[in-house]
Amino acid sequence: xxxxxxxxxxxxxxxxxxxxxxxPLEGRRVTDDTRIREALPTIRRALEMGGKVILASHLGRPxxxxxxxxxVLVAEKLAELLGGKHEVIHADDCVGDNVKKQVNDLxxxxxxxxxxxxxxxxxxxxxEAFARELAAxxxxxxxxxxxxxxxxxxxxxxxxxxxxxxxxxxxxxxEIEYLGDKVLRNPQKPFVAILGGSKVSDKxxxxxxxxxxxxxxxxxxxxxxxxLKAQGIExxxxxxxxxxxxxxxxxxxxxAKRLKTPLVLPIDHIVCADxxxxxxxxxxxxxxxxxxxxxxxxxxxxxxxxxxxxxxxKTVVWNGPMGRFEVxxxxxxxxxxxxxxxxxxxxxxxxxxxxxxxxxxxxxYADKMSHVSTGGGASLEFLEGQPLPGIKALETK
Ligand code: ADP
Ligand code: MG
Numbered sequence: 001x002x003x004x005x006x007x008x009x010x011x012x013x014x015x016x017x018x019x020x021x022x023x024p025l026e027g028r029r030v031t032d033d034t035r036i037r038e039a040l041p042t043i044r045r046a047l048e049m050g051g052k053v054i055l056a057s058h059l060g061r062p063x064x065x066x067x068x069x070x071x072v073l074v075a076e077k078l079a080e081l082l083g084g085k086h087e088v089i090h091a092d093d094c095v096g097d098n099v100k101k102q103v104n105d106l107x108x109x110x111x112x113x114x115x116x117x118x119x120x121x122x123x124x125x126x127x128e129a130f131a132r133e134l135a136a137x138x139x140x141x142x143x144x145x146x147x148x149x150x151x152x153x154x155x156x157x158x159x160x161x162x163x164x165x166x167x168x169x170x171x172x173x174x175e176i177e178y179l180g181d182k183v184l185r186n187p188q189k190p191f192v193a194i195l196g197g198s199k200v201s202d203k204x205x206x207x208x209x210x211x212x213x214x215x216x217x218x219x220x221x222x223x224x225x226x227x228l229k230a231q232g233i234e235x236x237x238x239x240x241x242x243x244x245x246x247x248x249x250x251x252x253x254x255x256a257k258r259l260k261t262p263l264v265l266p267i268d269h270i271v272c273a274d275x276x277x278x279x280x281x282x283x284x285x286x287x288x289x290x291x292x293x294x295x296x297x298x299x300x301x302x303x304x305x306x307x308x309x310x311x312x313x314k315t316v317v318w319n320g321p322m323g324r325f326e327v328x329x330x331x332x333x334x335x336x337x338x339x340x341x342x343x344x345x346x347x348x349x350x351x352x353x354x355x356x357x358x359x360x361x362x363x364x365y366a367d368k369m370s371h372v373s374t375g376g377g378a379s380l381e382f383l384e385g386q387p388l389p390g391i392k393a394l395e396t397k
Contacts, residue, residue, distance in 0.1 A: 002176065002394045003167045005042060005142055011050035014103060016138030017042060017169060018155050018390075020145035020374070021057035021074045021113075030077045035147075037081060038374055042144045042169035043111065047086060052106040054137055056094060056155055057145065058118040065119040075113045086111055094120065095133040103137050123154045131158030144169025147375035149390030150382075156390040168394050171374065176391065178371035179382045182348045188314035189215060194306065194337055196221025197320025197355065200241055200249055202380070206319065207252055209385035215313075216262045218306050220298045220322035220333055224266050227253065228287060236271070236289035264309070268299030270323065270330060277329040297323025298333035310340035310347075319353040319380060334359050342368035352379030 019039040024031045039055075046053050055078075060069040072090050079088040087110045091099045094114035106112050117123040122130030131154040135141070141163040143149070148156050149172070160166055168176065182188075193214045195203055200223040210217060219227060225238035230249035240246075256263035271293035272281045282293070289295045298306070310316055318341065322333030334356075341349040342365045349369045351357050354376025360366050373379035382388060 001396055002391070003396060004173050005045055005049075005167050005169055008049075008140060008165055008167050010046060010140060012108060013051055013139040014054060014106070014137065015046045015051035015140045015142060016054045016056065016134070016163065017046060017142045018145045018148075019043075019055050019057050019169075020147040021055070021071060022059055022147065023074065023077075025060070025069075025073065028073065030073055033077055033081065035374070036074065036077055038171055039144055039169075040081060042142065042171060043078075043082070045170060046142065047109060047111070050108050051140070052103075052108055053111045054103060054106070054114065055111060056114045056117055056134070058123065058148070058155075059116045060118075062116060062118050064121070069116055069118075071113055071116050078111070078113065082111070088113060091115055095130065099137065117153075117155050124151075126152050126154050126158040128158060130154050132162050135159040135162035138163045139165070141166045142169050143167075143390055143394060144171045145390070146172050146175040146373070147378055149375065149388040150378040152389035157393045160393040166394055166396070168391075172391075174371065175373060175375065175379075175382075178348070178350050179352065179373060179379060182370070183315060183317050183350050184213070184383070184385065187213065188348060190313045191315040192216050192218065192309050192313040192317075194218045194220065194310070194316070194318040194322075195320050196223065196322045196334075197353065198222045198239070200226045200252075201245055203320065204248060204252070205384040205386075206380060208255070209383060210317075211252075211256055211259055211261050211263070214261060216264055216309055217256070218264045218309060220266060220302070220306070220337075221320050222295075223320070224298075225289070225295055227263075227265050234288045234291070235295060236291050236293045237273070238289050238293075238295040264305070266295075266298045266302040267305065268301045269295040270297035270299055270332070271295055272329070275324060275327075277327045281329050296327070297325075297330040303333055303336040307336055307340040310337065311344055313344065313347050315348045316341050316344065317350045317352065317383070319351070319356055319383065321355055321359050325359050331359075331363075335363055338363050338365040341365070352376075352383055
């Protein structure tokens, strides 16, 4: 069982919240504050509940302390986003005597943002002494950083057993509710999964995990060509994974056949000799890609077929773009899947995967989905059906 922040009593307690403030920086500027805004509901809730809020995150990939990757900029941004209603204090480390003193001096309604956790290599090494030091700052541990839940680090897993009480934050709750309950555990039928993106090898475990659960699995993106080639279909210069990956694709097709689950491949393509769309772009009449061409998007017949499947579904989960959507000429397949999901108001619609989420965002469909996961790698691992260390650590008996 997992408790949520609302289930706890926070008055006067030191509430340590692991957030995902891994925001993009350009020099001295936070260029996208989405991740900070997404953590606000949990931070506000903890403050309303009378907690003394301690926030911790990693930022970038520092090797040791690196002023360019300090969370100090994030503290400024956060204070602004909280509307100046709460004082946000920045700690110049995440462990040590100074931080302990800052935590002791903290008053209800104040927020203390710790310095970048990854300034200490012990964070990623999940060092026990370091985990205990972090835990010593807290009466209550709250994890709202779904995006790092697939990593067993000191702040996501190691410290948790050393804190008295633990709970998931509101963002984490939404991820578990959608990816866990509404997709993996209790999907309304028909349940359709759409998988695309660059490599079959990245998605093998997701395919294996979803095949027994779904009514159909629709494939697009570059990985479709590995499946087509595995069946002996000519794929021209399309991006394929060779060797054992072809055998693996063939095995997955066999598994689907045995389970009687349609694993649906594109029946036509948008092709071009150049991946950036320089030169003539054509639609193919069938599954075959001409020898000197690359398949860069699903074609119109495939779009119509996938749209139909999505329209009839009650649960749709999507990971991986249908084509090289960064180039407008090859974005139509991805756009049509997003549109079909957005229009289906009777279905639970969930997007996982970094590039897919970015595509949906960019195309303006994000707020029409039931849920767009905030964790790229984490959502993929969640859909593989493995318990994520950061979520497992929150389980109580
Ligand atoms: P996600 O992050 O959503 O899990 P992936 O990282 O697996 O998705 O794949 C996204 C990438 O795959 C994009 O950069 C996209 O351009 C690329 N891609 C999709 N289809 C094709 C294709 N047919 N040919 C080449 N690249 C493709
Ligand atoms: Mg990606």
